[in-house]
Amino acid sequence: MLKEKYTQYSFLLDRTARRVKQYAQAAFAQKDFDITIDQWAILKVLYNDDPMTHKDLAEKCGKDQPTLTRIIDLLIKKELVQRVEHPDDRRCLQIMLSGNGKQKVEELTPAVAEIRMKAWSNLSEEDFAHFTRILNTIYNNLNQPI
Amino acid sequence: MLKEKYTQYSFLLDRTARRVKQYAQAAFAQKDFDITIDQWAILKVLYNDDPMTHKDLAEKCGKDQPTLTRIIDLLIKKELVQRVEHPDDRRCLQIMLSGNGKQKVEELTPAVAEIRMKAWSNLSEEDFAHFTRILNTIYNNLNQPI
DNA sequence: TAGCAATTATTAGTGTGACAACTAAAATAG
DNA sequence: CTATTTTAGTTGTCACACTAATAATTGCTA
Numbered sequence: 479m480l481k482e483k484y485t486q487y488s489f490l491l492d493r494t495a496r497r498v499k500q501y502a503q504a505a506f507a508q509k510d511f512d513i514t515i516d517q518w519a520i521l522k523v524l525y526n527d528d529p530m531t532h533k534d535l536a537e538k539c540g541k542d543q544p545t546l547t548r549i550i551d552l553l554i555k556k557e558l559v560q561r562v563e564h565p566d567d568r569r570c571l572q573i574m575l576s577g578n579g580k581q582k583v584e585e586l587t588p589a590v591a592e593i594r595m596k597a598w599s600n601l602s603e604e605d606f607a608h609f610t611r612i613l614n615t616i617y618n619n620l621n622q623p624i
Numbered sequence: 625m626l627k628e629k630y631t632q633y634s635f636l637l638d639r640t641a642r643r644v645k646q647y648a649q650a651a652f653a654q655k656d657f658d659i660t661i662d663q664w665a666i667l668k669v670l671y672n673d674d675p676m677t678h679k680d681l682a683e684k685c686g687k688d689q690p691t692l693t694r695i696i697d698l699l700i701k702k703e704l705v706q707r708v709e710h711p712d713d714r715r716c717l718q719i720m721l722s723g724n725g726k727q728k729v730e731e732l733t734p735a736v737a738e739i740r741m742k743a744w745s746n747l748s749e750e751d752f753a754h755f756t757r758i759l760n761t762i763y764n765n766l767n768q769p770i
Numbered sequence: 771t772a773g774c775a776a777t778t779a780t781t782a783g784t785g786t787g788a789c790a791a792c793t794a795a796a797a798t799a800g
Numbered sequence: 801c802t803a804t805t806t807t808a809g810t811t812g813t814c815a816c817a818c819t820a821a822t823a824a825t826t827g828c829t830a
Contacts, residue, residue, distance in 0.1 A: 482737070483752075484740065484741060484744055484752065485736065485737050485740040485741070486756075487740075487743070487744075487752070487755065487756065487759075488644055488645075488648070488740055488743075489665065489686070490756055490759045490760065490763075491637075491640065491641050491644060491759060492641050492644070492645065492686070493686040493759075493763060494637065494641075494759045494760075494762050494763045495637050495638050495640075495641035495642075496641075496686070496817070496818095497762075497763050497766050497767065498634055498637060498638070498762065498766060499634075499638065499817090499818095500817080500818070501766040502634070503818080504818095507819095514784095514785065514786085516785080516786065517785095519635065531808080531809095532808070532809060532810095533807085533808060533809080540635070540638075540639040540642075541786090541787080542787070542788065542789090543808080543809065543810085544787085544788080544789085544809090544810075544811080544812095545786065545787055545788080546809095547809065547810060547811085548785080548786080548810095548811095549785085549786080552785080567795080567796075567807095567808085568794085568795060568796085569794070569795045569796065569807065569808045569809070570795095570807095570808060570809085571808085571809070590631070591631050594630065594631040594633075594634055595630060595631070596765060596766060597633070597634075597762045597765050597766055598630055598633075598762075598765070599765045600761055600765065601758060601761055601762075605754070605758050605761075606629075606630065606633070608751070608754045608755075608758065609633065609754070609755070609758050610632075610633065610636055612747060612751050612754065612755050613633075613636045613637060613639075613640045614636065614640075615746055615747055615751075616640055616643075616644065616743045616744075616747075617636075617639060617640045617643050619742060619743050619744070619745045619746065620643050620644060620647040620742060620743055621643065642787075642788095645787090645788095646787085646788070649788080650788095653789095660815070660816085662815080662816065663815095677778080677779095678778070678779060678780095679777085679778065679779080687816090687817085688817070688818065688819090689778080689779065689780085690779090690780075690781080690782095690817085690818080690819090691816060691817060691818080692779095693779065693780060693781090694780095694815080694816075695815090695816080698815085713777095713778080713825080713826075714824080714825060714826085715777065715778045715779070715824065715825045715826070716777095716778060716779085716825095717778085717779070771829105771830100772829100772830095773828100773829090773830090774827100774828085774829085774830100775826100775827085775828075775829095776825100776826080776827075776828090777824100777825080777826075777827090778823100778824085778825080778826095779822100779823085779824085779825105780821100780822080780823080780824100781820105781821085781822075781823100782819100782820085782821080782822100783818105783819090783820090783821105784817100784818090784819090785816105785817085785818090786815105786816085786817080786818105787814100787815085787816080787817105788813100788814090788815085789812100789813090789814090790811105790812085790813090791810105791811085791812080791813105792809100792810080792811075792812100793808100793809085793810080793811100794807100794808085794809090794810105795806100795807085795808080795809105796805100796806080796807075796808095797804100797805080797806070797807085798803100798804080798805075798806085799802100799803085799804075799805090800801100800802090800803085800804095
């Protein structure tokens with residue numbers, strides 16, 4: 479491979495990831511969802527698998543633990559989730575959706591899907607398959623110590 | 625297209641972009657480059673096209689202006705770039721590399737290329753072409769007001 | 771030419787990301 | 801059963817992203 483050519487991907491990747499996030503965030507703001515993209519991602523995971531410990535939730539969401547702690551703090555302020563003690567291990571805290579939280583996920587899910595789909599105009603099923611495969615390969619290539 | 629399936633890409637995209645950045649940052653730290661990935665990106669652009677105004681530099685780097693202002697502040701502290709006044713427009717400030725900055729770019733370029741290549745193990749030239757095309761398509765799809 | 775609009779850069783505020791250091795509790799070794 | 805190590809979570813610090821608001825300057829227009 480010619481090196482120079484291949485060092486540009488990181489710019490495109492970063493730029494596109496930010497654009498996707500920013501587009502969705504702007505749509506959330508316009509529709510008064512009163513929640514950020516990252517907060518949404520966490521609610522969505524909890525909706526499917528609830529309760530979960532901080533550690534498991536962080537792993538599932540692909541965030542580190544300090545970041546997760548802070549996002550959960552914000553979600554608690556908004557009364558969308560609760561922290562409850564783990565029955566067997568007093569180090570652990572489990573997170574679960576509140577009634578409000580469940581309702582929020584159910585209300586917003588269709589609109590979020592609509593927003594997310596916008597990215598895939600002019601692209602095919604095959605493109606989607608390529609894209610996810612390549613992203614996962616890159617992730618795994620770098621998912622080791624230097 | 626089936627919507628549910630296609631709403632997952634944003635998670636993978638975000639996760640991979642963060643991993644790429646974090647991998648490169650860890651490599652920078654290990655080699656004592658004393659600079660962040662985003663700071664590097666700006667130095668690299670300036671090396672090819674120097675001087676540039678804040679506005680043009682922000683656009684070229686895909687960053688917004690407040691972010692750029694702060695990164696430039698940090699680069700000035702490290703004495704890698706300088707701000708100079710625009711000859712014709714006193715609103716504008718132009719940024720140019722210092723001697724140190726130029727030297728830094730020349731020293732680090734090969735090592736950075738090496739680090740960036742790691743992501744492409746197990747992938748082909750064709751994958752690269754797909755990947756950049758799809759990223760650009762997504763970017764353009766979302767590069768309009770909601 | 772005086773007044774208003776557009777442009778360039780900065781500052782403030784909030785949210786997120788990475789890393790290091792810390793506390794508390796549990797697991798394990800001796 | 802005590803002492804050490806490991807694990808779960810939090811806090812602190814710095815860097816970056818996005819929005820809104822602001823200051824300074826320029827350009828336009830009446």
